Amino acid sequence: MTVNNGTSGNESPAYQNQDEVLTDFINPFWEELFSKDYVLKKNLAAVKESILFKYSPFTSLSEEKNNIINEIIRQPQNYIVSGLAGTGKTVVLTNLAARLSQTYPNKRIAVVVKTNWVKSAQKIFQAYSVKNIDVFTAYKLIKSGEQYDYVLVDEAHRLRRYYSKGNHVTQDIFNKDENQNELKLLGKLNPCFILFYDPAQTIRPSDIPKKDYNTFLTDNEFKELKLTKEYRVNINELNKTYTSDDFMTGIQEFLQIDSSNAKFDHNIFQSYLTNPDAYFGVVxxxxxxxxxxxxCENYEPATQNRVMAGYTREWASHQKKNRDRNDVYDWVEGNYHWKWNSDSENWLMKKNSRIEIGSIHAVQGIDLNYAGVIISTDISIDNTGKIIGIPENYKDRNGQYKSDDYSKEGFSNFIKNIYYVLLTRGIDGVRVYFEDKKMQQYFYDFMGINKEVQ
Structure with a gap:
């Protein structure tokens, strides 16, 4: 497919009476197209919220993103593109892959994603007829032994090392070599490497430690390019004084991920007390x-919304003996009950996902419109005011430390990173429920909310 009206990467600015134009002209025009069978979906909002729209390799980009893509294409070498949650790393990846494909049609390009995003990535490139791109997990690309000219790795902070308590199904690529990891094995394919990376999103002991990452980057002469502006969060409130950056900074400071004591507007976390439609709230x-x-769905039917939680319940509903039973639940609250995500792969698109609770492994790297987050009992606050992980309440079997490798600080960092990911999935709104009441009171005190937890 040839796109004749593609953008040069500039962001579309807001304009006067934008809402009126959408209501009075664009939406009726779209419905007219639908009535004549020129488009498949009647609701334009549903199109805008679809994965194909959000991650279209022909989407309009900010100047920062476009500059990064242009540099990588112009000067082929190893790059690491770093950015916090919501800065658009995956959007840059899909656009970069498409531009590389068009610029170098005879080059082989591999896109590496986590298991929960393989089918979505394949769907994106297939729908837009982008050629010479193959989509893999890191494990499957390494197992294939195929040589590629470019390897683009999404969620590169989740690449793994050999770890004896890791997932044994996928550990065979390491041959029990304690010094082996997926970065080194991918490097043997002799590609031009582009990694998309956020160290605050490492969530298991089997993820490559930051010091080993830095050694690999130095030895292989990676150049760092930074994404600095947050794009995911959309705070649509009247007379607001705060921005999406205040939310992202506040979450990092609250979770003690960032120790810089960065300034942010606390009102973003207080406004729900007087405004029920506020972006953030506690339930x-x-x-x-x-x-x-x-x-939210009654008001905006086309949105994608899910509840997520820390991994503090056994995945009983997934056990082979229970998979076809309708009376086995992982989460129970009085007369209410829910199952964990039925699958980690492409969970967002699964039929029952809206009535399930998603773990970190089902949601990392995805966007939601409205998000519910259970901050569970695997995290608490000690007597010194320090956030700590509670290992006995953490049920991820593949996320356990080896007995001779356990680090209280390291474990706490993994748990904090998990909640950082969960709390930053929502585009249009987030609600939080605290199971640990000490953690809830700490949140109130930290954010200047004058409330006592009952």
Whole structure:
């Protein structure tokens, strides 16, 4: 497919009476196209929220993103593109892959993603007829032994090392070599490497440690390019004084991920007390999270909304003996009950995902419109005011430390990173339920909310 009206990468600016133009002209025009069978979906909002739209390799980009893509194409070498959650790393990846494909049609390009995003990535490139691109997990690319000219790795902070308590199904690529990891094995394919990386999103002991990452980057002469502006969060509130950057900074400071004591507007975390439609809010139960999503969908039916949680329940519903049973639940609250995500691969698109609770492995790297987050009992606050992980409440079997490798600080960092990821999935709204009441009171105190937890 040839795109004759593609952009040069500039962001589309807001304009006067934008909402009126959308309501009075664009939406009716789209419905007219639908009535004549020129488009497949009647609701334009549903198109805008689709994966194909969000990650279209022909989408309009900011100047920062476009400059990064142009440099990588112009000067082929190893790059690491770093950025916090919401800065658009995956958007840059899909656009970069498409531009490389067009610029170098005879080059072989591999796109490496996590398991939960393989089918979505394949769907994107197939739908837009982007050629000479193959999509893999890191494990499957390494197993294939295929040589590629470019290897683009999304969520590169989740690449793994050999770890004896890791997932044994995919550990065979390391041959029990303690010094082996997926970065080194991918490097043997002799590609031009482009890694998309956020160290605050490492969540397991088997993820490559930052010091080993830095050694590899130095030895292989990677150049760092930074994404600095947050794009995911959309705070649509009247008379607001805060920005999406205040939210992202506040989450990092609250979770003690960033120790710089960066300034942010605390009102972003307080406004729900007087405005029920505020971007952020705290609720009193798990079922209220689902009620919140129901209300959002009544108002905006085309949105993608899910409840997520820390990994503090056994995945009993996934056990072979229970998979076909309708009376086995992982989360129970009074008369309410829910299952964990039925699958980690492409969970967002699964039929029942809206009435399930997603773990970190089902949601890392995805965008939601409205998000409900259960901050569970694998995290708490000690007597010194320091956030700590609670290992006995953490049920991810592949996320356990070896007995001779356990680090209280390291484990706490993994748990904090998990909640950083969960809390930054929502584009249009987030509601949080705290199972640990000490953690909830700490949040109130930290954010200047004058409330006592009952």
């Amino acid at each position: 009193n139960s798990i079922h209220e999270l689902f009620d919140y999503l129901d209300d």
